[in-house]
Amino acid sequence: MINMSRLAGYSRQDIRNIVLLLKQAYQTSNLTINYQSRPVVLFLGTLISTFGLGVVFTIRSALNKYKEHVTNRRLNRPNLIRQSSTVLKNGSREILIPKGKNSFTRIIIPKPSLDQYAADKYLYKDFVTQQKYLQKTIFNSKFLNQIAIIWRILIPKFNNKNTSLLLSQCFFLILRTWLSLLVAKLDGQLVKNLIGGNGKKFARDLIYWLLIAFPASYTNAAIKYLENRLALSFRTNLTRYIHDMYLDNVMAYYKISLNGSDIENIDQYITNDVTRFCESICGLFSSMGKPFVDLIFFSVYLRDNLGTGAIVGIFTNYFITAMLLKKATPKFGKLSSEKTHLEGQYFNQHLNLMTNSEEIGFYKGSVIEKTKLSESFGRLYKHLGKETNISFYYSVLEDYVLKYTWSAWGYIFAGLPVFLDELWPADKKDQSEKSKEVNQRQNMRQFIINKRLMLSLADAGSRLMYSIKDVSELTGYTERVFNLLTQLHKVHSPRFDFGSELGIKDIRGTIQKNYQNGIRFEHIPVIIPSKEGSENEPLIKDLSFLVSHNKNLLILGANGCGKTSIARIIAGLWPLYRGLLSKPDDDDIFYLPQKAYFTTGNLRDQIIYPHSYSDMLEMGYNDDYLYHILREVKLEYLLKREGNFNVVKDWKDVLSGGEKQRMSLARVLFKKPKLVILDESTNAVSTDVEDYLFELLQRKSITFITLSHRPLLMKYHDYIMEIDQEETKFHDLTSEENLKSIDNEINDIQAKLSQVEKWEKRLADIELYLDGKYDDIKEPQVDNSKKPMIGV
């Protein structure tokens, strides 16, 4: 007979044991579960609240979907709109982001609170002065003061979504600690039952263990979830605050570069630093909050078991190690802020390469670009290496002290009651063998609980200590974000001095807006904004002219003489140090910069820039109108080529130089301003198209000021202004005298042209003569005195 048990590798005894266990398991099925016990209540509570939350969120999402559906039907807009925004009546902005066919997600961005910016401005402005004064006191931390100021953006008022998130997180942190206590007790009980061989109770506690595991895991996940949500919400608040200041009609995005601040790669600050700051502060809240709550809970509980002396001992130990570790902590804040800076530089090198790939390709600039990238990466590599090394030494110290030394302390203190009990048992003599056994089991249970709590306490303490590094890193991010906000407030202020050391009083020019008679400059010097302010050597000393409506001005001058700078002053990008500038409303002036700009998006977006699609609809225009404009600037073939207005391409690469300029003019036709400033805006198109485009502007009664170094353009203008280093000369081409001299010049050119024609005929004759075709022709005679200047 085959011995089955042998085959399976079990002895008879093993099988007997298994049967016994199964029997016991069967018996345990009769075990009694207390339905009012904490594990059961917690399990059911979590189950019900999860279900409740699920229902609430499902209803909310269904309601949102319904609202979206209603909005989409109301809007009834055509497909494939990329993004459009509208200012609502209360000042908030509605942004419609397309989501599939005929549907949008509607986002409302609240109106920026200008009062808040005005109030906050002083907090940032006065910070440096206050800091100097406060440094004399003991209880001052620059970092905490900075956080306190930024906090106003993160949680603007108590009644806020973020407050609820934060309070929920506090709740879950406390709940987790309490659950840890329950788990520690259950752990001790399980061990006690195991040693006592009480299978029934063991099985019951195991069920409790599995039940309590559900709320425990739920709590852990909830803490992580709330941390991420809070970080995202903080980031949203901060980003909105920054965007509101950075991207409004003050044009801080341009002016910040004139401020002479140490902010380099501002994009890095806004995208990367803000994110890391928010993640870091929220991460720190849970990474410090939990051990903090743990410390309080566990020490209160342990005090009952171990006595006050032991707790004082433990905390003294913590305190001393914390002090030592803090001393030994490298400046992680500085290191991380330097890292972000270097990463920004490296990233920007790549961005530059990507944006200018064609130009670099023509120059065959791969080697130099590679060298620059390698240099930049080398700097980053060196820094990261340094940081890694420092972290290594610190980690060794940190682990040795926090993990092992503290655990050793934990064991000593957890063992204390057991040993003390062994040494001085209260009624040792009376103890029977059985009660001794019970006592031992009791001790074991107590030891397991204490050990677990001690280890958790040590863990909590060590996590608090580990956070020293996180705090240090957060200091770095806070410094950068605070610096960004300070600079933005400075630039955004109406008293912004453009980095001048002479202050705002130095900017004394007057701007008269909404001027109806054209544009007028009165004794205006053109000065590059710098720290010297108006004392900086002017590009143009004194500029005075008046261009009345429907008259056009050509400003001529050599490269770098300051033509574009005049446009910068009109646009308000540069300050008006002196004089009087009278100009139409900002909405009635349009600028075509030398380098045409193309936005990300579809073909339509390029024509209507800087308007959005919903603006266009509100203005009463449609795609047919855009087609008409394209035809006017002779670009209708683009639409045929690309198919429709919704084609998204990288237009700065797709369009040729001339096409870009014609597209810019299409923008003028769409905008229909009173005045347009053309900065070399037609130098890439052929002369016939240039003729056509200028005539088009004249036909549309759009006054233009052209900035150029080509006198040939004078034929389209009424006035010329020649900029010279010494003086600027203003000519009225419409005056009798000038018209006469222009006539004379035209006659002169025509005479020269007829000479050229004669000479061309002569040259043709000479070629025929040289080829021997006209033997009868005499060698042509050339009158050198009348030779016109033509390129040969």
Ligand SMILES: Nc1ncnc2c1ncn2[C@@H]1O[C@H](COP(=O)(O)OP(=O)(O)OP(=O)(O)O)[C@@H](O)[C@H]1O
């Ligand atoms: N932000 C700035 N900081 C310092 N210097 C500047 C700044 N912007 C312009 N400049 C300098 O001011 C001078 C005039 O510049 P501007 O762009 O007005 O010249 P321009 O007459 O339009 O020249 P071009 O015909 O070459 O376009 C140049 O020497 C330029 O280097």
